[in-house]
Structures are given as C-alpha cells and as structure tokens.
Amino acid sequence: MEDMRTARDRPAGLERGSAQEAIRVLMAMGFMEIRADSHLVKRALAAGETDTALRHLEHMRMIADVCHNLPQDLFPRRRKIRERKAIESLRFHLRELDPDDRAAQWVVGQLDAQGFDYVRVLRDRIKWKHAR
Template sequence: MAKGFIDIRALSHLVKKALADGDMDTALGHLERMRMIANVCHNLPGDFQPRRSKVRERKAIESLRFLLRELDPGDRAAQWVAGQLEDRGFDYVRVLQDRIKWKQPR
C-alpha cells in the first residue's frame, strides 16, 4: 500500500512534466497507471484494519486472491501486485495455491 502511494505521488510529478512539455499521450499514460494503482490499493486499508492478526491475514489473502485470480495474466494491475509481492520476497503463489489463473513468468 505504501509503495502504491509513493508510485502515485511520483507519477503525479511525471504527469505535470509531460503536460508542461505538451506530451498529452504520456500524461494520459501516467494518469492511467495512477488509476490502476489506486484501484488495486483501495480495499487494502480496510483489510488491514482488524486488530486480530488472523482476521487481518484472512482479509489480506482474500484481497490477493481476488486481485490475482480474477485478472488476466496480461493485466497490468495483476502484474503490479505480483511484482510488489515478489520485490518484498513474499511467496504469494504458495498462499494462493492453485486458485490463481496464471503464474508470474520468471
């Protein structure tokens, strides 16, 4: 979630620069990426709200299952989520088992 917020903030500066340069296509591409990251992260604060760790873990796993199971392999949102988990060394495939439609290419 924190990485998502940082990415959105950084992209907002790239949008501003692209607009200043008159590059509307690049600005729109950055805005689309910001929207995608925001869509991925919007349920996470509620998932991490419960005080009991078992409930938090179950809600987080349910969100991951939805994000990775319901999205196509080429979906940029699924790729972003998988990349964030892998960058932190989290073995999401083990948690999700056979419930995902695809596996991140190595």
C-alpha cells in the same frame, strides 16, 4: 534479492511472507508510485506532451484501483481475521484478474520485488502463475 529485514524491523504482529505484510507493501509502493507519477504528469503537461501525461494518469488510476480496498483488510482487531481478509484480497488480485491485466502484473511485480512467496500463500487457489 532476499529481504534482509529482521523481525524487529517488521510491523508488530506480522510474520515474513504474511498476507498482511504483502498488503502493506502494496499500499506503500502504490502511494510512492502515484506520487512519483504525479510529478511526471506535471512535467509532461508543462512540455505539452498530453499523450505522455495521459499514460501516467492511467497508470496512477490503475494503482489506485488496485489499492483502494486494501486498507480495510488491516482494520479488524484479531490477527487471524486481518490475515484472512488480506489473503482474500491477494487472491482477488492474483486469481480474478486476467494474467495479461496490467493491474495483476503490477501486483505480481511488487510482491516479487519484495521477495514475497505469494504462490505459497495462495497455493492451489490461483488460476495462473507468474512466468519467471
């Protein structure tokens, strides 16, 4: 699905497909998934399904691990520095993580769902490409 947002709908200073915008998407989706999973944990525990609750907690932990350093990428005042830091974070998550790693697959899934061309942004710097 193509992103139909206009420039007016995007945060100030961000271009479509910028690494900064990708970082913002990862943080937003991460927060929403953690919130949703917390309800699933509560429901599983109430039903006595400890294994299910633990699987949801592990998923929440994985997302938190992916997202915990992302907010600092958006702190520098200069746009070019913010973009460079955001690119470095994306490179780490797409290059340094094993392609079979759930965290890397989560990052790829979130970026794909929002229509980000992360391969273009990271071009020759990634060790693997998401199989389509």
